[in-house]
Amino acid sequence: MTRAKLTKWIGIVSFLAVAVDIWLGLWVTPPDAQQGNFVRLVYIHPALAWVALYLAFGVAAICSILYLWPRTRSFTMDRIAASAVEVGVVFTVLTLITGSIWGRPTWGVWWTWDARLTSTALLAVLFVGYLALRRVPADPHVRARRSAIAAIIAAIDVPIVHFSVVWWQTLHQGATVLNPNLTPTIHGIMAWTLLLSFLAFTGLFVWMLLVRFDIAVLEDLDSDESLDVALAQRRAEGAAS
Amino acid sequence: MSESTNSGTSQEMKPEQGAPQIATGSKVRPRLRLAMVGVILLLAVGFLLVKGLGSSLDYFKTVKEAKASETQLGTSVFRLEGVVESGTISQTTLGARFTLTQGTSSIRVVNQGSPPQLFKATMPVIVVGHFAANGSGVFESNQIMVKHSASYIAQHPGRVTAGDGSKN
Numbered sequence: 001m002t003r004a005k006l007t008k009w010i011g012i013v014s015f016l017a018v019a020v021d022i023w024l025g026l027w028v029t030p031p032d033a034q035q036g037n038f039v040r041l042v043y044i045h046p047a048l049a050w051v052a053l054y055l056a057f058g059v060a061a062i063c064s065i066l067y068l069w070p071r072t073r074s075f076t077m078d079r080i081a082a083s084a085v086e087v088g089v090v091f092t093v094l095t096l097i098t099g100s101i102w103g104r105p106t107w108g109v110w111w112t113w114d115a116r117l118t119s120t121a122l123l124a125v126l127f128v129g130y131l132a133l134r135r136v137p138a139d140p141h142v143r144a145r146r147s148a149i150a151a152i153i154a155a156i157d158v159p160i161v162h163f164s165v166v167w168w169q170t171l172h173q174g175a176t177v178l179n180p181n182l183t184p185t186i187h188g189i190m191a192w193t194l195l196l197s198f199l200a201f202t203g204l205f206v207w208m209l210l211v212r213f214d215i216a217v218l219e220d221l222d223s224d225e226s227l228d229v230a231l232a233q234r235r236a237e238g239a240a241s
Numbered sequence: 242m243s244e245s246t247n248s249g250t251s252q253e254m255k256p257e258q259g260a261p262q263i264a265t266g267s268k269v270r271p272r273l274r275l276a277m278v279g280v281i282l283l284l285a286v287g288f289l290l291v292k293g294l295g296s297s298l299d300y301f302k303t304v305k306e307a308k309a310s311e312t313q314l315g316t317s318v319f320r321l322e323g324v325v326e327s328g329t330i331s332q333t334t335l336g337a338r339f340t341l342t343q344g345t346s347s348i349r350v351v352n353q354g355s356p357p358q359l360f361k362a363t364m365p366v367i368v369v370g371h372f373a374a375n376g377s378g379v380f381e382s383n384q385i386m387v388k389h390s391a392s393y394i395a396q397h398p399g400r401v402t403a404g405d406g407s408k409n
Binding site for chain 1: 271274275278281282285286289290292293295296297298299300301322356357358359360367384385386387388389390391392393394395396
């Protein structure tokens with residue numbers, strides 16, 4: 001199977017899995033004893049956060065380190081990191097939006113400045129900053145190194161977000177699955193639907209990352225080409241004068 | 242990565258070796274743009290740190306902590322956390338009265354505004370407000386936030402309505 005075909009199938013399977021997750025989450029799973037129907041956000045919100053924090057920014061941090069390490073330095077690492085951050089920012093913003101929608105009926109507020117929410121907002125700003133930094137014209141090597149350092153600094157916030165509910169008092173509840181005791185406090189069909197949501201959004205992340213990476217390669221090819229055109233024009237000018 | 246685009250013309254491309262070029266569409270100088278990105282980023286991060294460190298590191302005081310430092314707190318606004326004691330909730334024209342407990346300590350709360358949907362006895366909540374100016378020890382709040390747990394348990398399928406009145 002070619003890369004393009006594999007990418008396509010990962011996309012199709014992931015979208016189907018998300019559809020099944022939504023069906024299970026909205027129709028099959030029961031309401032929660034405490035939250036009633038509001039619990040259904042649990043089949044989307046944590047999975048989005050999982051993709052954003054651990055997968056996207058994890059991949060970005062690892063590839064950035066691999067770029068900075070001379071033996072593994074290549075523009076492929078730089079492109080993967082940039083693609084992962086772009087997908088990660090989308091998922092972080094979706095995490096903030098779905099969390100806000102969940103917070104209003106259950107907590108009673110759209111937003112509060114507790115440690116979990118504040119550190120997540122900070123994460124979004126830091127990685128938007130990374131994307132802005134990449135847009136600053138620079139020598140490609142300089143840009144890649146600069147971006148790699150920025151990604152690693154921004155990624156320091158990831159463990160802070162994760163442990164914020166343990167280290168500080170927060171309105172946000174602690175972890176259901178990855179809690180300090182590693183004892184999930186969710187059972188039956190609710191737990192299976194939660195697991196499916198993690199798998200489905202993980203697949204969606206892989207698909208988006210592959211597609212975005214291919215676009216990054218094409219973008220660089222395109223600008224290489226326009227550089228060739230520009231060089232040819234300059235040479236022609238030189239010959240004419 | 243294939244190298245099949247190698248057609249031997251001047252348009253030879255090798256994405257793996259070729260350094261990506263950045264289109265410089267803007268007339269703003271790179272250094273200035275870098276500085277602008279830096280300034281905007283610093284402002285945003287600064288805002289979040291001021292907003293966050295100001296409130297999130299000491300997000301709430303528990304009932305015991307608040308009682309212990311009642312005189313120092315005076316009428317300053319802070320978040321108070323405790324469990325809603327059973328049988329203490331009563332409606333007022335402006336909102337609700339109830340008692341927050343933590344172990345054996347308790348604080349009477351008068352809230353302005355209707356509580357959120359999940360508000361009920363035995364739930365841990367955070368109220369935002371201050372101690373009454375008359376020194377009665379009553380906490381006057383204008384916002385209630387409900388802390389729900391990280392446990393998810395199916396409502397009993399046999400029940401028509403749950404304890405909080407919501408339909409199954």
